[in-house]
Amino acid sequence: MITLTPVAIDKVKSILEGQEDNNGLRIKVVSAGCSGFQYRMTLEKESVEDDEVLEMDGLKLFIDKQSLLYLNGTKIDYIEGENGSGFKFENPNTQPSCGCGETFEA
Numbered sequence: 001m002i003t004l005t006p007v008a009i010d011k012v013k014s015i016l017e018g019q020e021d022n023n024g025l026r027i028k029v030v031s032a033g034c035s036g037f038q039y040r041m042t043l044e045k046e047s048v049e050d051d052e053v054l055e056m057d058g059l060k061l062f063i064d065k066q067s068l069l070y071l072n073g074t075k076i077d078y079i080e081g082e083n084g085s086g087f088k089f090e091n092p093n094t095q096p097s098c099g100c101g102e103t104f105e106a
Contacts, residue, residue, distance in 0.1 A: 024060030
């Protein structure tokens with residue numbers, strides 16, 4: 001199971017408010033970088049055939065079955081701080097990542 005904190009859900013909902021063509025969030029794991037994988041989040045209008053569709057507090061999440069294998073147990077938060085803001089993934093399935101901090105190994 002994947003969870004989003006209330007702060008993360010509110011942030012995505014606020015982004016979606018100005019979007020007529022999008023009504024959900026796609027979360028995907030893609031091949032990238034020196035450690036192997038990277039998270040990708042995009043706004044989407046609807047699910048596709050191989051998606052698992054989750055709903056959290058009225059927010060639709062679209063996750064393909066392959067990505068779901070890597071994301072099981074992941075908690076996603078939205079943080080704001082002096083060094084910037086963004087979504088933070090706490091994924092128990094990952095190994096330590098490289099120095100860039102943008103990719104991970106599973």
